[in-house]
Amino acid sequence: MTDYTAFRQEVRDFLRANLTSELIRAGQLTTSVFSDFDAGLAWQKILHAHGWAAPDWPKEYGGTGWDINERYIFQEECKLANAPAPVMMGIQMLGPMLMHYGNDEQKAHYLPRMLSGEDVWAQGYSEPGAGSDLASLKTTATRDGDYYIVDGTKIWTSMAHHANRIFCLVKTNKEVKPQAGISFLLIDLDTPGITIDEIVSLDGHVEQCQVFFEGVKVPASQLVGEENDGWSVAKYLLEFERGGHNFTIDLKKQLAKLRQQAGSVKSHHGRPKLQDPVFRHRLAEAEIEAMALEQTELRIKGSVSAGGNAGALSSLVKCVGTELGQRFNELSIDAVGQAAIPFHPKSLDPRYGGPTPAPDYALTSMAEYINNRAATIYGGTAEIQRTIIAKQILKL
Amino acid sequence: MTEEQQMLRDASERYLRDNYDFNQRRDGFRAGNYMSQSHWDAMAEMGWMAMPFGEAAGGLGFGMQECATVAEQFGRFLVVEPVLDSVVIAGALLSYPGVTAPSAIVEAMAVGEALVIVAHEEQDAAPSIKNTQTALTETADGFQLQGAKRFAAGGGSATHFIVTAMLGEQFSYVLIARDAPGLQVDSYQTYDGRSGANLDMDMALPADALIVSGPLAEQAFEQARERAMLMASAESVGAMQAALDATVEYTKQRVQFGQTLSSFQALQHRMSDMLIQLELTRSLVASACRAHDEGAEDARRLILAAKVKAATTARRVTQEAIQLHGGIATTDEYSVGHHFKRVTALESWIVSREEALESFIAAVDAA
Numbered sequence: 103m104t105d106y107t108a109f110r111q112e113v114r115d116f117l118r119a120n121l122t123s124e125l126i127r128a129g130q131l132t133t134s135v136f137s138d139f140d141a142g143l144a145w146q147k148i149l150h151a152h153g154w155a156a157p158d159w160p161k162e163y164g165g166t167g168w169d170i171n172e173r174y175i176f177q178e179e180c181k182l183a184n185a186p187a188p189v190m191m192g193i194q195m196l197g198p199m200l201m202h203y204g205n206d207e208q209k210a211h212y213l214p215r216m217l218s219g220e221d222v223w224a225q226g227y228s229e230p231g232a233g234s235d236l237a238s239l240k241t242t243a244t245r246d247g248d249y250y251i252v253d254g255t256k257i258w259t260s261m262a263h264h265a266n267r268i269f270c271l272v273k274t275n276k277e278v279k280p281q282a283g284i285s286f287l288l289i290d291l292d293t294p295g296i297t298i299d300e301i302v303s304l305d306g307h308v309e310q311c312q313v314f315f316e317g318v319k320v321p322a323s324q325l326v327g328e329e330n331d332g333w334s335v336a337k338y339l340l341e342f343e344r345g346g347h348n349f350t351i352d353l354k355k356q357l358a359k360l361r362q363q364a365g366s367v368k369s370h371h372g373r374p375k376l377q378d379p380v381f382r383h384r385l386a387e388a389e390i391e392a393m394a395l396e397q398t399e400l401r402i403k404g405s406v407s408a409g410g411n412a413g414a415l416s417s418l419v420k421c422v423g424t425e426l427g428q429r430f431n432e433l434s435i436d437a438v439g440q441a442a443i444p445f446h447p448k449s450l451d452p453r454y455g456g457p458t459p460a461p462d463y464a465l466t467s468m469a470e471y472i473n474n475r476a477a478t479i480y481g482g483t484a485e486i487q488r489t490i491i492a493k494q495i496l497k498l
Numbered sequence: 499m500t501e502e503q504q505m506l507r508d509a510s511e512r513y514l515r516d517n518y519d520f521n522q523r524r525d526g527f528r529a530g531n532y533m534s535q536s537h538w539d540a541m542a543e544m545g546w547m548a549m550p551f552g553e554a555a556g557g558l559g560f561g562m563q564e565c566a567t568v569a570e571q572f573g574r575f576l577v578v579e580p581v582l583d584s585v586v587i588a589g590a591l592l593s594y595p596g597v598t599a600p601s602a603i604v605e606a607m608a609v610g611e612a613l614v615i616v617a618h619e620e621q622d623a624a625p626s627i628k629n630t631q632t633a634l635t636e637t638a639d640g641f642q643l644q645g646a647k648r649f650a651a652g653g654g655s656a657t658h659f660i661v662t663a664m665l666g667e668q669f670s671y672v673l674i675a676r677d678a679p680g681l682q683v684d685s686y687q688t689y690d691g692r693s694g695a696n697l698d699m700d701m702a703l704p705a706d707a708l709i710v711s712g713p714l715a716e717q718a719f720e721q722a723r724e725r726a727m728l729m730a731s732a733e734s735v736g737a738m739q740a741a742l743d744a745t746v747e748y749t750k751q752r753v754q755f756g757q758t759l760s761s762f763q764a765l766q767h768r769m770s771d772m773l774i775q776l777e778l779t780r781s782l783v784a785s786a787c788r789a790h791d792e793g794a795e796d797a798r799r800l801i802l803a804a805k806v807k808a809a810t811t812a813r814r815v816t817q818e819a820i821q822l823h824g825g826i827a828t829t830d831e832y833s834v835g836h837h838f839k840r841v842t843a844l845e846s847w848i849v850s851r852e853e854a855l856e857s858f859i860a861a862v863d864a865a
Contacts (some may be wrong), residue, residue, distance in 0.1 A: 234537075498761075
C-alpha cells in the first residue's frame with residue numbers, strides 16, 4: 103500500500119501557508135455548497151498558482167493527476183481547514199465532460215480559462231417545465247447558417263449572476279423522441295438576448311437564477327459532441343455531479359461542529375446539551391449511520407481503485423449522504439434552539455466584523471438547515487436516485 | 499474479501515443451497531425438533547466447527563471475518579443448528595488467552611462431538627455481568643453451584659453448559675455436562691425455529707469445573723460478547739439479503755390491477771430503501787469484523803455501531819419484506835416471516851441493541 107503521510111503533510115503545509123484568516127472565515131460561514139463568491143474565486147486563484155485548481159483532472163489538461171486517495175485527502179484537509187469552496191460547475195462538471203466529448207479547439211480554449219478562474223460557468227439544464235423529467239426540456243436551438251438561434255429559459259442556474267458562461271441542454275430536433283433530439287451548447291452570457299433574473303432563496307440569499315434566451319445567436323462551433331447527441335453528454339456529466347462527491351468528509355465536519363454547538367449550550371437540566379440523554383441518543387444514532395456510510399464509501403473507493411465503477415452505488419451514496427446531512431442539520435437547530443432564529447444576513451458575510459444577534463457557534467445553523475433541503479432535490483432527486491437503484495441494481 | 503473468505507463463502511452457500519431445505523426445516527420444527535443431527539454432523543464434517551479454534555486444538559485459526567461469511571449464509575438459509583453459539587461464543591470463553599480449559603472439550607467441540615452453550619442470562623434481568631446472581635461457593639473438595647439460568651439460546655441440544663456465577667465478588671464461569679447430577683435442564687422450542695434452555699442448579703462441582711475467575715473471566719466474557727455482536731450482525735445481513743431477494747422476486751411475479759407489483763414506483767422505492775440499508779449495514783459489519791481481527795484501536799466503537807445498525811436495519815427490512823409481500827408472508831409456509839423472527843431473536847441475543855447504543859455513547863465519550 104502506498105503511504106500517503108507525506109502527501110497529507112504537504113497539503114497541510116500548503117493550507118497553513120496560504121489560507122488567510124479572511125478565507126477561513128468565509129469557509130466557516132459557508133451555509134450551502136457555495137461559499138462567498140469572491141472568497142471562493144480568490145482561493146481558486148491561489149490553488150491555480152500552485153497547480154492544484156483541478157484535483158480530479160489528469161496532468162495533461164493542467165490537473166494534478168492525483169489518484170483517488172490523494173483526492174480524498176485533499177478534499178478532507180481543505181474541509182477541515184475551512185477552505186472556502188470555489189464555484190465548481192466548470193472544473194468539476196464541464197471540464198471532465200469536455201475532455202471526453204469536446205474537440206481540440208474547445209479543450210484548448212476553455213480548459214485553461216476554467217482553471218484560472220477567468221471563466222465562471224453556470225449549468226443550464228433544468229427548466230420551469232423540466233426538472234426530474236429533464237428530457238422534456240423546451241429551450242430550442244435552431245440552426246441558421248453558422249449559428250444556432252436559442253430561445254427559451256433555464257432555471258436553477260446556480261451562480262449565473264456571477265458567471266460569464268453557461269453550458270446548456272437545448273432541443274435541436276422536435277420530431278424524434280425527447281432524448282434523441284437534444285444537443286449540448288456552450289453559450290457566452292454576454293450574448294445579446296440573454297437576461298438573468300436572480301432568485302432569492304429561503305435564507306434570503308441569492309445563489310440561484312433563471313436565465314432567459316430570446317433569439318440568442320450562438321456560433322455553431324460551440325456545440326459539444328454531435329448534434330442531437332446531447333443526452334449522452336449530459337448523462338456523462340451528471341455522473342460527475344453524483345459520483346465525485348465524498349459525503350463522509352462533510353458529515354465528519356458537520357459532526358464536529360454539532361458537538362461544539364451542543365457543548366456550548368446548556369440544556370434544561372443545566373448541563374451542556376451534549377450531555378442531555380435524549381439528544382445524545384439521537385446524535386449517536388446519526389453518528390452510527392455516518393459510520394456505515396463512511397465504510398460504504400471506502401468500499402466503493404476500494405473497488406474504483408481496483409478499476410471498477412461505482413455505478414448505481416453512487417445513487418445509494420447520494421441518497422444516504424444528503425439525507426444524513428439533513429439529519430445533522432436538524433440536530434444542529436435542535437441543539438441551539440432560538441439562537442438559530444435571528445435573521446441577520448450580514449453576520450454571514452465574511453467581510454463583516456460587527457456585532458451579531460446570536461453567538462458565533464449558532465450563526466450558520468438555520469441557513470444550513472434551510473439551504474440543505476435542496477440537497478435531496480438537486481443532482482437527481484432522492485426519488486430519482488431510488489428509481490435508479492430499483493432499475494439498475496434490483497432490476498425492477 | 500480474501501481468497502480464503504471467498505472459498506468459505508462459496509462452500510457454505512453451496513452446501514446450504516443444495517441441502518438445507520426450507521420445508522424440511524419447517525417439518526422438523528413441527529415435529530418438535532431442536533435441530534437436525536444430520537445437518538450438524540455434515541457441518542462438522544465440513545470443518546465449520548473448527549473455524550475459530552487455534553491450530554494446536556485442532557482448529558482452523560479463523561478470525562471473525564471468516565466466521566462472519568458463514569454466519570451470513572446461516573442467516574440467508576435460516577440455519578437452526580447452534581454452530582456459532584457453540585464454537586464462536588462458548589469457544590471464545592474456553593480459548594481466551596490465559597484461560598486454561600480442558601483440551602478434551604475444545605477438541606470435541608471442534609469436531610462437533612460436544613455442543614457447548616453459554617448460560618448466562620437470569621430471570622427478570624438483562625444479561626450483563628452486573629446481573630449475575632448465581633453463586634459459586636468453595637467447599638472442601640470443589641464448589642457448590644446454586645442458582646438459575648434462563649433463555650440459554652441453543653441450549654435444547656447442548657451437551658455442556660458454561661454457566662456464569664459469582665465466586666464471592668469474582669465473576670467466574672464453570673463448565674458442566676448436561677447430565678451432571680443436580681442440574682435440571684428444561685428445554686423448549688423458540689419462535690426462531692431453534693431451542694432454548696432454562697437451568698436450575700443446586701449441585702456440587704469438582705474443583706476443575708471452574709474455568710476462570712476474576713478480571714480474566716470478565717475480559718473473556720467481554721470478548722465473547724463482542725463476537726456475539728459480530729455474529730448476530732453478520733447473520734442479520736444474510737437474513738436481510740434473503741428477505742430482500744424474496745421480495746424482489748415475488749413482486750416481479752405477483753399481478754394486481756393488471757400489472758406486476760414491481761412496476762409500482764411506491765413499492766420500487768421501498769425496495770431501494772431496503773437495499774440501501776442492507777448495503778450500509780454490510781459495509782459496517784465487514785469493517786467491524788476486520789477491526790476486531792486486527793485489534794484496531796477503534797474496534798470496539800465499530801463493533802457496537804455494527805450491532806446497533808444491524809439490529810435496527812434488520813427489523814426494518816424484514817418488516818418491509820412482509821408488508822410488500824402481503825398476506826402470504828404472514829404464513830408459516832413462507833420463508834420471509836422466518837427471517838423476520840430470526841432477526842428479532844438476534845436483536846436481544848447476548849447484547850441488546852439498546853445496550854450496544856448506550857455502550858457506543860460511552861465509547862465515544864471515552865475517546
